[in-house]
Amino acid sequence: MLSGVFDGDVGPRSSCAMEVLEARRQSIASGRWRFLNQSHGNGVVVLSPEEPCFGREGDALVTTLPGAPVVVFAADCALVGLASPQGVVAAAHVGWRSLLAGVLEATAMTMRSEGAAQLVAVLGPCIGPECYEFGESDLEPLEARYGPSVRSKTAEGRPALDLRAGVLRALEALSVSISSDEAQCTACRPGWFSWRARNDTGRHCLVVAGER
Numbered sequence: 001m002l003s004g005v006f007d008g009d010v011g012p013r014s015s016c017a018m019e020v021l022e023a024r025r026q027s028i029a030s031g032r033w034r035f036l037n038q039s040h041g042n043g044v045v046v047l048s049p050e051e052p053c054f055g056r057e058g059d060a061l062v063t064t065l066p067g068a069p070v071v072v073f074a075a076d077c078a079l080v081g082l083a084s085p086q087g088v089v090a091a092a093h094v095g096w097r098s099l100l101a102g103v104l105e106a107t108a109m110t111m112r113s114e115g116a117a118q119l120v121a122v123l124g125p126c127i128g129p130e131c132y133e134f135g136e137s138d139l140e141p142l143e144a145r146y147g148p149s150v151r152s153k154t155a156e157g158r159p160a161l162d163l164r165a166g167v168l169r170a171l172e173a174l175s176v177s178i179s180s181d182e183a184q185c186t187a188c189r190p191g192w193f194s195w196r197a198r199n200d201t202g203r204h205c206l207v208v209a210g211e212r
Helices: 018-028 096-101 103-113 136-146 163-173
Strands: 044-047 060-063 070-074 078-083 089-094 120-123 151-153 159-161 177-181 204-208
Touching: 044 103, 060 070, 060 103, 070 078, 070 089, 078 103, 078 163, 078 204, 089 096, 089 103, 089 204, 096 103, 096 136, 096 163, 103 163, 120 163, 136 159, 136 163, 163 177
Parallel strands: 044 060, 120 177
Antiparallel strands: 060 089, 070 204, 078 089, 078 120, 151 159
16 A cells, blocks of 8 residues: 555654554554665565564565565655565565665565565656756666666756666566556655655655455
8 A cells, every 4th residue: 555645744753643643554554564764775674473673674574474564665765565476575665776786686585485476566656767867877887787778867858867667677677567556756746755856754655465
């Protein structure tokens, strides 16, 4: 499940009272939300029944626990949910650094080690290339890894990163099919938080839970 601005800030640094925050979260997806301190790397945590996740760093959570909500947050980065018919699910936070570090590859590998034979993904909104000016020195390694589709231009014609294209290319290379793609730019489309465009401190989220 995907939340946006109209659901309110549901992120870990929300300034609202805890009871308000918990009510917002439960209105999106019921159950004990578990999430990590996102670190823009490739760390993957496999959720055990008693894993609180509190204080743990990483950018992806994997679980085989039925109905256990795993959650990632963003305000421009891509949020990717993955599932399998075998009951293995995951949520991954993918900024440019974690994309380059291979967080999607690490997540898919972990899911398969937990018994997933087929993988399907949903992709939430993220900043679009029209709003994501990017330095040449940072673009080059991403292009080398994921191909020329990650190179784009901003609305003003300056070099840009197409983060969504990079995510899609990584998933394609992993033989992950796409069931849903929320192809909206968080920076210039209404309804989403954006740190880059507006310095929003709020976070939208993607919640993934296997069938109970």
